[in-house]
Amino acid sequence: MNINDTSPSDRPINIELFKPNLAKRYNLDRIFAFLAWGATTIAVAILAWLLFTILVDGIGTLNWNFIDSFASRKAERAGIKAALAGTLWVMGVVAVFSFPIGVGAGIFLEEFSEDNWFTRLVEINISNLAGVPSIIYGLLGLAAFVRLFGFGRSVLAGGLTLVLLILPVIIVSTREALRTVPDGIRAAGFALGATRWQVIWHHILPAAMPGILTGMILSLSRAIGETAPLLAIGAASFIAFKPNSVLSDFTVLPIQIYDWVGRPKKEFHDLAASGIIVLMSVLLLMNAGAIYLRNRFQQNR
């Protein structure tokens, strides 16, 4: 056949060769919709059941006294004052260190670095680090921050350990967010005689900020619930004072909850449920704050 021959072929039109079978295709549609609905329902139902049992167990002992008391061997006098304060201190350290380091590394890798074997090596390592079990980070934190740097079992050591844990996720999500900024914006900035930093600071970062903050929310939510790495660095579970500096000893909500759950008495199990409610409330507050920030950035476009 001549490849340059563009005249229509002489094949006869034969509509009988098409078997649309609409009924079967619509049935498949319905089956798939049902399966998807079922998957969603199961996920939501499990979550609802979990929340419900926690509320039932914990609401009875959840009162101001519980919030405002330190740990105690007597269940009726025990509270989470130290753990709540410790969690807030640790999360403060985590936010202050992880945001500039994580976002900065993401900006460097996405906007500045050239594509060579070194940056590719760094990228592969960061992706792998995101999958390392958190207890390993705990051991690293114990060796590096507690012993080598001599921070002791302090808020600083705990916070920095959690920073290591969530940095890979922040870096990866920052890069994803930067990648979604249209190249036209970069080109427009450069064409006006902006330097690379001016383009990034004035245009790329603001445009990417909602995505970056979403990554931060997810990362901080992970950090606030972590127990294993903090146990590994030796954070205590029985603390009867609030941290007053980053070098104070501390405990956090998940550790306090873990400690109560491990006790034989039923009263302590109820306290653990109350602690979980407080932990989730802190988490929701934090997320609400971050979503508020994100929406403010989105309004500016």
Next chain:
Amino acid sequence: MTQTAGATTAHKIAFQAEKLSVSYGSVMAVKDVFLEIPQNQIVAFIGPSGCGKSTVLRCFNRMNDLIPSAKVEGRITFNGQDIYDKHVDAVELRRRVGMVFQRPNPFPKSIYQNIAFGAKINGYQGDMDELVERSLRDAALWDEVKDKLKASGLSLSGGQQQRLCIARAIAIEPEVILMDEPCSALDPISTLRVEELMQELKQKYTIVIVTHNMQQASRTSDYTAFYNAKATDQGGKMGYLVEYDRTEVIFQQPAQQSTQEYVSGRFG
């Protein structure tokens, strides 16, 4: 075939390209271009896709620098100065040689900030409100946006966005405006407005426009460069400049057979 063409003119020369070649990695995109762009004229680059006309355009403000694999050979002078000389700063060059892109790309900020940004980063000391108004007036957009300068640039229509991009480009007082198919994403009415605007802008600025629309080239430009592409041994395509002359010569009595065929719509 690729001699410096046609620019016997009373106008001073803004850009002069000598044996300009650009390659991306090992792929030669466009080879051996000789060209003179006269000041305060509109020069159109036409030709089929992949002929390198946008690539040549992007050499004039060194936007190709941003593509790591791009390599520029030969010489381009701007007012007699070699712009690829190591003493020439690309950031400073881009203030003097503005650019408007194929797709309107306003910053996701207010109309006012879109104009003010370029001036601010380039250390503009004058009255910003006055500059914003003047730039928008020069871009024939002022009457449509004067009551909503705080609205997002993205809230405008496509044609308005493109005029906002032109206003943004002229706000920093460039000498040249490069336009890379500025009307290809616009409707005919918006296209007409941009074309009218170009006629006014050429009093102050030199304009180089890449276009796929031959009517646009013949309507608006003073000079036209026709580029074509030929197959290479590696199976790719390589662009070259076929012919460059006054627009009426290119469209009415071109010297080359392929130019004649292209402008009469027989290929491309």
